Amino acid sequence: MTVAAPSRTVLMDAVRTAVLAPSLHNSQPWRFRVGRGRVDVHADQSRRLAVLDPSGREMMISVGAAVFTLRVALRRHGFVPGLELFPDAGEPDLVARLTAARFAVPTPAAELLAEAIPHRHTNRWPFGPRPVPAAALGELADAARREGAFLSVAGPDTTSAVLELARTADLELRGRPGYRAELGRWTAGGAKRRDGVPVRAMGPTDRLRTLPVRHFAEALAFPLPSAPFESDPAILVLATAGDTVFDHLRAGQALQRVLLTATSLGLATGLISQPAELAATRARLADAVSSAWPQIVLRVGDGRPVRSTPRRPLEETLLPSGGPAAAPAARAGRSRWSPR
Structure with a gap:
């Protein structure tokens, strides 16, 4: 027909x-x-x-x-x-x-x-202490499954391991040649710019150094404010069965379904991509979450409203x-x- x-x-x-x-x-x-x-x-x-x-x-x-x-x-x-x-x-x-x-x-x-x-926006601000309901976490995992991906909820020990890997990766990335210049390419340009991450979307640095917030301030001429982030974040790891370009596209579709589902549930979302950006930390991340190919780490919770980029x-x-x-x-x- x-x-x-x-x-x-x-x-x-x-x-x-x-x-x-x-x-x-x-x-x-x-x-x-x-x-x-x-x-x-x-x-x-x-x-x-x-x-x-x-x-x-x-x-x-x-x-x-x-x-x-x-x-x-x-x-x-x-x-x-x-x-x-x-x-x-x-x-x-x-x-x-x-x-x-x-x-x-x-x-x-x-x-x-x-x-x-x-209404879906990346939230780089601290989240509130209210725990994410188990039913909501189940809906997010189901959203990933619908797209052929896997979403695992990190327990306390796994959360600590994932965040340590993220901090390690973030530190190594910041020392990589050309990293700061590339960061500057996507943060400079002022209010008229129609891409990149403007200052209003960056959020503060973590005063407690618990969460590896991307250090966009390195490309700025002034420091960002600091604030204490949640001490017990809800950390989720999105993974796929393989690591081909088809799996990367599948991960992107699953990621967006998860993010939109979270938004419809009134949850704020942030992305922690650093541990999957380096081969060594990505391999250790796979061991930590018992997954073959982790693609990205998510943080969800009760967050303040943020503006779009x-x-x-x-x-x-x-x-x-x-x-x-x-x-x-x-x-x-x-x-x-x-x-x-």
């Missing part, structure tokens, strides 16, 4: 939503091509962090988060998206192609995810339209995951 293609207005609205996805240093390493009844998602190599992410693993996680956000946006418009990864071997940066597989009224769960998108104008993320016609819905992709 042929499905009527979404209008260009619908597709552009979905892309406008997709750019709200999280990315390392708010680098926004994606571009989109809107065609007849489809959206192609490209990795933007010019925005990969060469020092911090030489393999492009975290770039692909960011692109995966944008892909999931695009899926949610299309689902809210009544289209169950068909998803094909790397549809053209001649275009290695063409990461995903989304088409309309069929019509379906959005479920309440899909609506909740969509409503959470503009800026986004580039939509036209800067768009590639010229064109290319081959969209595939029929019956052949639309190797994967048809739906944000139910």
Whole structure:
């Protein structure tokens, strides 16, 4: 059965939503091509962090988060998206192609995810002492499972080990040649900048030195304030069964589903990516959480409201339209995951 293609207005609205996805240093390493009844998602190599992410693993996680956000946006418009990864071997940066597989009224769960998108912000501030309910942690783990990933909740001993690894990795990264210059690239530029991490989004340093908050202040001409962070943080580790580029994209989609689920539950979220950014600490992180391939560490809790980081104008993320016609819905992709 042929499905009527979404209008260009619908597709552009979905892309406008997709750019709200999280990315390392708010680098926004994606571009989109809107065609007849489809959206192609490209990795933007010019925005990969060469020092911090030489393999492009975290770039692909960011692109995966944008892909999931695009899926949610299309689902809210009544289209169950068909998803094909790397549809053209001649275009290695063409990461995903989304088409309309069929019509379906959005479920309440899909609506909740969509409503959470503009309210999801990385929170770099201290969280309150109220523990995260076990039921909420279970919902977050289920969100990761729906995308083929695993989310483990760290117990007290594991939390201590994970945070120690994060501190070790953070210290080593800060001594890496070019790290400070790269950090400055994504924090400088003033209020008119439409990417990167502005001062208002950085948060304070941890006065107790418990949590390895990214030291964005190293690229600033003035110090950030300090504040005591929670002494017993809720730490979660997102992992995948493998470590291929497909697993990195899966991790990004799972990450965004987890973050949006947390937002819909009224939880604040922060990311601790340092221990997975170095091979040695990542291997030790895998041992600590009994997981083959940890991709990122999350911190969740009761946090103060924070503002969004800026986004580039939509036209800067768009590639010229064109290319081959969209595939029929019956052949639309190797994967048809739906944000139910």
